[in-house]
Amino acid sequence: MKIAIGGMQKNQMQQEVAKACPDVETVVTNDMNAASMLKKGEADYYIGACESGGGSAIAILIGLIGYNKCCTVCKNGGDPKKEEIERFVSEGKICFGMTVSQIENTIPILMQVLKEHENK
Amino acid sequence: MELNVMNVIVAMLVCAMGAFLSHMGMAVFHDGIRPVIPEYIEGRMHRTEMASVAFGLSVGFIASVGIGNALVTNLLNPWLLFLATDIIGIASPKKWLAPILGAIWGLICLTGIGGINAVLVGMPVDLIGAMGDVGTYVVTGFALFPIIAIIMQFGMKSGVITAIIVFVFRLAGPLFSPISADAWTMMVGVITLVAFCVIKDNKNKEKEDGDSLNVFSERIARIRKNLPFLMAMGALVALACNIHVFAGSDVSMFDLSTAYAMGDTPEAAALVKTVATNEFMRGLSFIPLIATTAITTGVYGVAGFTFVYVAGYLCPNPIFAAILGAAIIFAEVMLLGFIGKFLGKFPSMRDASDNIRSSMNACVEFALIIGSVAACCTMGAATTAGAAGGFVIGACIYLINEITGRKIMRMAIGPVAAIATGIILNLTYLIGLTPLI
Numbered sequence: 024m025k026i027a028i029g030g031m032q033k034n035q036m037q038q039e040v041a042k043a044c045p046d047v048e049t050v051v052t053n054d055m056n057a058a059s060m061l062k063k064g065e066a067d068y069y070i071g072a073c074e075s076g077g078g079s080a081i082a083i084l085i086g087l088i089g090y091n092k093c094c095t096v097c098k099n100g101g102d103p104k105k106e107e108i109e110r111f112v113s114e115g116k117i118c119f120g121m122t123v124s125q126i127e128n129t130i131p132i133l134m135q136v137l138k139e140h141e142n143k
Numbered sequence: 144m145e146l147n148v149m150n151v152i153v154a155m156l157v158c159a160m161g162a163f164l165s166h167m168g169m170a171v172f173h174d175g176i177r178p179v180i181p182e183y184i185e186g187r188m189h190r191t192e193m194a195s196v197a198f199g200l201s202v203g204f205i206a207s208v209g210i211g212n213a214l215v216t217n218l219l220n221p222w223l224l225f226l227a228t229d230i231i232g233i234a235s236p237k238k239w240l241a242p243i244l245g246a247i248w249g250l251i252c253l254t255g256i257g258g259i260n261a262v263l264v265g266m267p268v269d270l271i272g273a274m275g276d277v278g279t280y281v282v283t284g285f286a287l288f289p290i291i292a293i294i295m296q297f298g299m300k301s302g303v304i305t306a307i308i309v310f311v312f313r314l315a316g317p318l319f320s321p322i323s324a325d326a327w328t329m330m331v332g333v334i335t336l337v338a339f340c341v342i343k344d345n346k347n348k349e350k351e352d353g354d355s356l357n358v359f360s361e362r363i364a365r366i367r368k369n370l371p372f373l374m375a376m377g378a379l380v381a382l383a384c385n386i387h388v389f390a391g392s393d394v395s396m397f398d399l400s401t402a403y404a405m406g407d408t409p410e411a412a413a414l415v416k417t418v419a420t421n422e423f424m425r426g427l428s429f430i431p432l433i434a435t436t437a438i439t440t441g442v443y444g445v446a447g448f449t450f451v452y453v454a455g456y457l458c459p460n461p462i463f464a465a466i467l468g469a470a471i472i473f474a475e476v477m478l479l480g481f482i483g484k485f486l487g488k489f490p491s492m493r494d495a496s497d498n499i500r501s502s503m504n505a506c507v508e509f510a511l512i513i514g515s516v517a518a519c520c521t522m523g524a525a526t527t528a529g530a531a532g533g534f535v536i537g538a539c540i541y542l543i544n545e546i547t548g549r550k551i552m553r554m555a556i557g558p559v560a561a562i563a564t565g566i567i568l569n570l571t572y573l574i575g576l577t578p579l580i
Contacts, residue, residue, distance in 0.1 A: 031501040034295055053494050055435065055486075074504075074552065077200045078175030079432050079497075085178035086439030090187065100203035100550050120175075123504070124549045 024141055025050065027057035030071030030080040031123050039130035040070075044138060054079075058087035061117065068137065069118040072126055075099045080120030093118040096133055103129040108136045144217050144257050150388050154219065154253040155246040157379045157389070158228050161445055162245025164376055165232025169369040170443040172225035174432060175200050176233070177442045194234035201226040207555035208393070213256045214263070215274045215558045216400035218390040219383070223252055225445045253388065263565075267572050267579065268522055270565035275404075276518040277511065277558055278397020284510025285394055285421055286325045289332025291502035296495060297339050305335045323417065329424065340495050362441035363480050370476055373443055374469040377451045381468025384455020391452030393507055393554060395422045397514075399456070419456045425503065426450050431486055431496035438483040447475045508553045512541070515557030519564045526568055526577035536564040 025048045028036045033051045040049050050057075050066060060066040061084075069088075073080035077095040085093045094111045097103040099122040111119070121129045144150060164170040168180045176197050182188040209223035228245050235241035263270050290309060294302030309331045316327035366373070383389035387403050390396035395418045402418065405411040426449040433444045446452065451468040458464035516537055523533020540560040544551050551559055571577040 029497065031497055031504070033497065033501075053497060073175075074554075075173070075175055075200050075204065077196075078173060079436070079500075080175075082174050082178045082432075082436045083439060086181075086436070090179065090182050095200075098199060098203070099552055100207075102548055122552075123501070124552050128548065 024048070024068070024137065025066045026068045026070060027052050027060050027066040028070055029054040029057045030073050030120070032072055032126060035126055036070060036072060036130065039127055040134060043131040043134040047134065054081075054083035055087075058084055061088055067117065070121070070130075070133070071119075072121050072123045074123060076120045076122035076125075078120075081118050084118040084120075088118055092116055093120070095120045097121040097125045097129040099124065101125075103132045105132050105136065108133055109139075112136050112140045144219070144253065144260075144388050146254065146257050150386060151250065151253060153379065153383050153386060154224075154249040154388060156249075157376075157383050158224055158249030158252070159242035159246040160372075160376045160379055161225050161228030162232040162235065162241040162248070163238075164369075164372060164445060165229045166235050166238060166241035167232075167369075167372075168442055169366075169372055170376065170445050171197075171229045171232075172221055172445040173197070173201055173229050174436050174444075176229055177436045177440045177444075180442045181440050190233065190236070194230065197230045197233045201230060203552070207551045207559060210256075211555050211559045211562065212393065212396055213252070214259060214562060215277055216390060216396045217256065217260045217271075218396055218400055218403075219252055219256065219388055220390055220396055221392070221446060223256075224249065224389075227252075228445075266565070266569045268525055268565060268568045268577075270522065270562070270569070273518045273521040273525075273565065274558075274561060275401060276521050277514040277561055278401060279514045279517060280510040281394065281397050281507060281514065282417060282421060283325050283328070284506045284513075285503065286329035286332070288499065288502045288506045289329065289336040291505055292495065292498040293332075293336050293339060295498040295502060297343075301339065305332065308335065325417065326420065329421075333424070336495065336499075359438045359441075359483065360480070362438055363483070365441035366437060366443050366476055366479065369443070370473065373447070373476065374472045376445060377447055377472030378465040378469040380446050381451045381455040381458070381464040381471075382461050384452050385458055385461045385464035389455070391422055391446070391449055391455075392425055393511070394418075394425045394503070395452070395456070415456055419453045422456070423450065423453050426453065428496055428499040428503065430482065432500070434479060434482045435486060438479060443476070447472045450475070504554065508557075511554065511557040515561040518561040522561075522565050522568050524580075526572060526579055528568060528571070528577045532577070533564055533568065536567055537561060540564065 028051050037049050057069045071080035076098045081093045094116040096108050096119045168184055179196055183193045204222045205226050212220055213223050227248050231244045232241045290306050293305050309328055312331040313324050313328045317324050390399045398418045402411040402414040430448050433448055437443050450471050454467040455464050519533040519537030520530035524530040537560045540563050544556050
């Protein structure tokens with residue numbers, strides 16, 4: 024599994040992913056570049072953070088990859104919910120936006136769901 | 144904010160136009176709603192569904208940053224006005240209804256915020272006066288953002304070296320020039336950041352596929368077609384800034400509030416200039432985000448690249464502000480295609496932009512929390528609770544929010560905690576627990 028990271032607080036995002044799943048390969052990049060990586064198959068998933076979780080984090084991905092592939096896993100002022108993230112992943116979403124204030128809570132749950140999904 | 148005819152009309156017009164632009168899918172303020180609009184225009188999504196997306200994304204911002212900051216500064220802000228007009232415009236079933244509802248929102252905000260502010264001013268424990276402390280370090284804190292951005296992008300060592308260079312210039316610069324210490328701090332930092340970017344860019348000169356952006360010429364054409372409406376909005380926003388009812392961002396609003404309270408003094412004029420410089424810098428960092436979302440969606444930003452705010456602060460009178468506001472939007476839209484191509488060629492500029500926005504947030508959040516704690520202490524010190532008593536209330540509110548999953552974002556919790564502390568101290572004053580000293 025290879026994950027492209029864009030948006031705000033990229034370094035923190037990468038650290039959290041490494042903490043949750045040390046064997047997952049991550050690339051710190053930007054949204055534009057990540058979109059082309061996804062298209063070429065150089066990355067399997069994209070994660071990004073912004074203030075709201077649905078703004079700059081996934082805006083470009085929605086434009087370039089498509090709305091049906093993108094979702095917000097944790098909104099500003101909300102909590103990440105495992106069932107909701109499982110539903111997103113099973114619906115085939117590959118670009119995940121989240122609010123910067125909940126990165127440390129959201130990444131472990133998201134990574135767990137993605138791992139379970141990959142192992143199915 | 145005075146409640147006069149001019150202010151009321153401008154606030155209503157700004158909101159009416161904002162709601163209209165959003166209804167027509169011409170421009171929205173929230174960067175996250177922009178890419179959803181083509182889904183509606185191209186028939187993959189219902190208006191009601193889009194409205195619920197817009198509501199979900201924005202309601203937290205309106206409630207915390209929007210209302211909280213408006214109460215503290217007594218100035219309207221884009222989160223309060225434009226996030227709401229995004230939702231109002233999208234949710235309106237009819238074209239004519241959007242501007243009417245928007246205008247009503249503008250009226251509610253202006254009278255509501257002004258009214259609540261008047262009540263707060265009349266409180267026995269001085270809340271509004273103490274709120275002046277909230278913004279004390281915002282300008283200085285903001286000036287540190289390039290250092291943090293350098294650490295994020297180029298590592299700890301580069302960042303610490305930059306910090307030392309910046310500090311030397313901060314102390315030495317004002318000795319031999321009329322430029323302020325804060326201006327030196329930011330200028331040296333920004334130059335160093337750009338230098339690091341250029342060096343890195345020259346090292347790996349891989350050509351990225353730049354032609355992907357040509358796909359978007361249709362979207363750019365759509366924005367150009369809407370230009371007259373966008374220019375009208377630009378004029379209105381600049382006008383609202385110019386007549387002192389509106390501030391563009393968390394970088395500017397606290398100091399503008401202070402400056403406007405000082406009246407027509409040279410210090411106030413100097414402060415407004417510093418604020419305008421900071422707002423301009425913030426605007427630069429948002430260009431990549433706003434330009435790319437606009438180019439990929441065909442939907443523009445309500446305030447464009449936000450340079451219209453700067454025009455509003457600096458223009459000598461409302462007429463100039465309006466004309467310049469419209470002209471700025473015209474220039475921005477004309478340059479869109481060029482900016483898109485440029486960003487396509489230099490992908491590292493987008494990286495820097497992400498890091499700059501992260502670091503600006505980190506710096507302003509920190510400065511606001513320190514300032515808010517100072518405000519809590521000032522209010523506490525005015526009563527028998529003492530400065531530490533004020534600190535206890537503010538710290539409790541902050542920590543509760545922090546531990547329970549940060550329901551209120553970090554940018555807003557400081558001012559919100561300070562307002563709450565003020566209200567609590569006034570209540571305890573009323574029951575005789577904390578008499579004034």
